Amino acid sequence: MGQSDFQSAVTARYDAPMYRALLEVYGDQIHPGFFETGDEALQPAALKATMALAKLAGIAPGCRILETACGVGGTARYLAATFGATVVATNISRGQLETAAEWSEGRPGADLITYAFADFQDLPFDDAEFDVYWCQDSLLFSPDRGHAMAEAARVLRPGGTVAITDLTVVGEPAGAPAALLAEISEPGFWSLNDYVAGLENAGFVVTAQEDWSRHIVPSFERIRRDVKDKREKLAAYASLADVDDTIERYDLWCEASRTGHLGWAAVVGRKPEE
Numbered sequence: 001m002g003q004s005d006f007q008s009a010v011t012a013r014y015d016a017p018m019y020r021a022l023l024e025v026y027g028d029q030i031h032p033g034f035f036e037t038g039d040e041a042l043q044p045a046a047l048k049a050t051m052a053l054a055k056l057a058g059i060a061p062g063c064r065i066l067e068t069a070c071g072v073g074g075t076a077r078y079l080a081a082t083f084g085a086t087v088v089a090t091n092i093s094r095g096q097l098e099t100a101a102e103w104s105e106g107r108p109g110a111d112l113i114t115y116a117f118a119d120f121q122d123l124p125f126d127d128a129e130f131d132v133y134w135c136q137d138s139l140l141f142s143p144d145r146g147h148a149m150a151e152a153a154r155v156l157r158p159g160g161t162v163a164i165t166d167l168t169v170v171g172e173p174a175g176a177p178a179a180l181l182a183e184i185s186e187p188g189f190w191s192l193n194d195y196v197a198g199l200e201n202a203g204f205v206v207t208a209q210e211d212w213s214r215h216i217v218p219s220f221e222r223i224r225r226d227v228k229d230k231r232e233k234l235a236a237y238a239s240l241a242d243v244d245d246t247i248e249r250y251d252l253w254c255e256a257s258r259t260g261h262l263g264w265a266a267v268v269g270r271k272p273e274e
C-alpha cells in the first residue's frame with residue numbers, strides 16, 4: 001500500500017540523514033524537557049518529562065503498553081526497564097524503528113519491547129489489546145486527532161489508560177503569532193482544552209491534565225543552542241546547508257515559544273469499565 005501524503009511528509013523528515021544527526025542533540029528523548037534551573041542538559045530534562053507522564057498515568061508493573069510514535073525507543077526502554085512493562089513501540093519512520101532496535105540491544109528490559117511499523121491513525125491491533133496507550137509529542141502531526149483518539153480507545157481494554165503529551169496552542173493567537181504557528185505545524189496545534197475534549201469525545205474520563213508550557217522557551221532555546229554548538233559534528237551526518245536550515249527552523253520554534261502562544265501539556269484519561 002502506498003504512503004499517504006502526511007505519512008510521506010513525516011517520514012521524509014524523520015528518515016532523513018539530518019534527523020539522524022539531530023539524535024546527537026536529543027539523545028533518545030525527542031521532545032521538550034523539564035528545565036527547573038536553566039542549565040540542565042536536554043536529555044535528562046526530557047527524561048524527567050517522561051517520568052512525570054509515567055507518574056500521572058500510574059504505570060503499573062508488568063502492564064502492557066502500546067506506544068505510538070515511539071521515536072528511537074527512549075521511552076520504551078525506560079518503561080520496560082523501570083516498570084517491567086511489556087511495550088509494543090510503534091512508528092511510521094522505518095529509520096527510527098531501526099535505530100530504536102539497535103539502541104535497545106543488550107539494554108535492561110529489551111526483551112520486553114517489540115518495535116513495529118504502525119500509523120497512529122489506523123492501528124493494526126485488536127480491540128482491547130492494551131492496558132495503556134502512550135503517545136508523546138507526536139499527535140501534532142495527526143491530520144485527524146479525533147480519529148487517532150478513537151483508535152486509542154479501541155485498542156485499550158475497559159479500565160485502560162491513555163497518556164498523551166503534546167505541544168499546544170495557548171490563548172488565541174492572531175496576526176504574526178498565528179502565522180508563525182501555522183508555519184511550524186501544518187495540521188495545526190490543539191489547546192490543552194481541545195485535548196481534554198478530544199479524549200472525552202473518544203469516550204475517556206480525563207483523570208489528569210497539566211500545563212507544562214513554562215518549559216517551552218528554555219527547551220527550544222536549549223535545543224537551538226545545542227544544534228549550533230554541534231554544527232560541525234552534525235554536518236558529518238548531513239551537510240552544513242542542512243544543519244543551517246535546521247538552525248533556522250529552530251529559530252522559528254524559539255520565536256513561536258516566545259510569543260507565549262506555543263505551549264506544552266500532558267493529559268491522561270481512563271477508558272470506563274463496561
Ligand SMILES: C[S@@+](CC[C@H](N)C(=O)[O-])C[C@H]1O[C@@H](n2cnc3c(N)ncnc32)[C@H](O)[C@@H]1O
Pocket residue numbers: 010014028029030031068069070071072074075090091092093096118119120121135136137138141142
Ligand atoms: C517529535 S518526535 C517524538 C518521538 C517520541 N515520542 C519521543 O518523544 O521521543 C515525533 C514522532 O512522531 C512520529 N509520527 C508522526 N506521525 C506519525 C503517525 N501518523 N503514526 C506513527 N508515528 C508518527 C515520527 O515518526 C516521530 O517519531
